[in-house]
Amino acid sequence: MEKTTTLAFDGGKKAVQTTFPWPLFDETDVQAVAEIVRSGRWGNPDCGDSVEAFEQAFAAYCGTKYAVTCVNGSVSLRLALMACGVRPGDEVIVPPYTFIATASTVLEVNCVPVFVDIDPDTYNLDPKAIEAAITERTRAIIPVHFAGLACDMDAIMDIARRNNLKVIEDAAHAHGAEYKGRKLGSIGDVGSFSFQSSKNLTSGEGGIVVTNDESLYRMMASLRNVGRMEGHQWYDHFNPGCNYRITQMQAVLLSQQLKRLEEQTILRNTNGLYLNELLTKIDGITPLSRGSEENRHCYHLYIFKYDPSAFGGLSRQDFVARLAAEGVPCSTGYPHPLYKQPLFQNKNFMCYAIPESVDYSAVSCPVAERACRDEAVWIFQHAMLGSREDMQAFAEAIRKIQRVVIQPGPTVG
Structure with missing residues (x-):
């Protein structure tokens, strides 16, 4: 492989010549959606069984008995929380290094997100920190399998069972990933997934919850369907749900995409x-x-830590700009932990049950702050579908940057 001395950022040739399109599809996806369009039966649940067919297929793939689709991965978390019986003012343990929905959905059900730091080696919830954060108001834990990497589920489930807590796995990044031979999402009380456009399994938008608990399944299905219950009249409403249903078109597209998920x-x-x-x-x-x-890691993100001292003091931001210019789809990720978002700093909760004493201004999770401020570099999932040669090119792009930034400058005389 050619080892050039001019960075693409400065006009040189890119180290990575491959492009990585996403989403991936072919004519079978187009035809499946077209058949639904031509049928005129687009809705759910009164216009066909494509949604139910996908739910059954996804549950089987995850190794669970039940699955309930919904409009997105944020709503799937909300359905799980409500079905698990949290009450206004209850506390829910969440990580600070994740997408906002993991915590904002807790606010939406009038509960208090309690931020617990992450493990420095995995960026997943640190079980030791979980145990220390439990109070008499704690009702649930939401471990996030961040980037598609499994949390320490044995430790988390042990803590939850000893403290009578529900576990809702946020598996929005974790389609197809495994922990000790079990699919992520199937280990806790409920598993929540997203089908948003960047996800490893996508229909543009959408979400799903999976569970082995029949009572949780029935409640989530009711909440998803305007509070209706199976076996009752259309205009009978038993629970405070909304219309969170997906369409037949999304369902058939997901069914097609699911066929590729294992191989990918x-x-x-x-x-x-x-x-x-x-x-x-x-x-x-x-x-x-x-x-x-x-x-098994499904690498929704490939994450590494960056040390500028080995790159001539080049800032992480400047390093990532140069890496992207070399053709590696990448980012620095989150700019700060969730508790530093204006939502939490300004207490813009719009919830009646959050105690006035709740204050995020003094929250400190040093590992998450270091990841956001100094360390983390993300490579996006579609790039991880490249070839072995592409992985070599990613590494060469990094080595190329390092060679250029630490080479001795010209002698001045």
């Missing part, structure tokens, strides 16, 4: 393992740990 997940996992081998050899680059008990 295996490829992402294989590429991630290989990229780990390559990047651990580069001074200043530390891939995140895969976790001691994690079986």
Whole structure:
């Protein structure tokens, strides 16, 4: 592989020549959606069984008995929280290094998000910090399988069972990933997934919850369907739900995409393992740990830690700008932990049950803050569907930047 000395950022040739389109589809996807359009039966639940067919297929894929689709992954978390019986003023433990919905949905059900720091090696919830955060008001834990990496579910489930807490797995990044041979989302009381456009399984928007608990399933199905209950009249409403149903078109598209998910997940996992081998050899680059008990990573994000001291003091922002210019789809990720968002700092909760004493101004999760401020670099999931040669090119792009920024400057005389 050519080792050029001019960065693409400065007009040189890119180290990575491949482009990585997303979403991936073919004519079978187009035809499946077209058939629904031509049928004129677009709605749900009175216009066909495509939604139910996808729910059954996804539940089977995850190894659960039940699944309930809904409009997005934020609503899926809200359905799970409501079905798990949280009450106004209850506390729910969440990580600070995740998308806002993990915490904002807790506010939407009039509960208090309690931020617990992440493990420095995995960026997932630190079980030791969970235990220390439990109070008499704690009712649930939402572990986020961040980037598609399994949380330490044995430790989390042990803590939850000893403290009579519900566990809602936020698996929005984790389609197809596994922990000790079990699909993520199938281990806690409920698993929540997103089908938003960047996700490893997508229909543009959409979400789903999976569970083995029949009572939770029936409640989530009711809440998703305007509070209706199976076996009753259309205009009988038993619970305070809304219309959160997806369409037949989304369902058939998801069914088509699901056929590819296993193969794509295996490829992402294989590429991630290989990229780990390559990047651990580069001074200043530390891939995140895969976790001691994690079986399969689906790499919705490939994350490594960046140390500027090994790159001539080049800031992380400038490093990522140069890496992107070399053709690697990448980002620095979240600018700060969730509790530093204006929503929490200004207490713009619009909830009647959040105690006045709740104050996020003094919350400190040092590991999450360091990840946001200094360390984390993300490579996006569609790039992880590239070839082995592409992974080599990613590594060469990093080495190329390092060579240029630490080479001696010209002698002045």
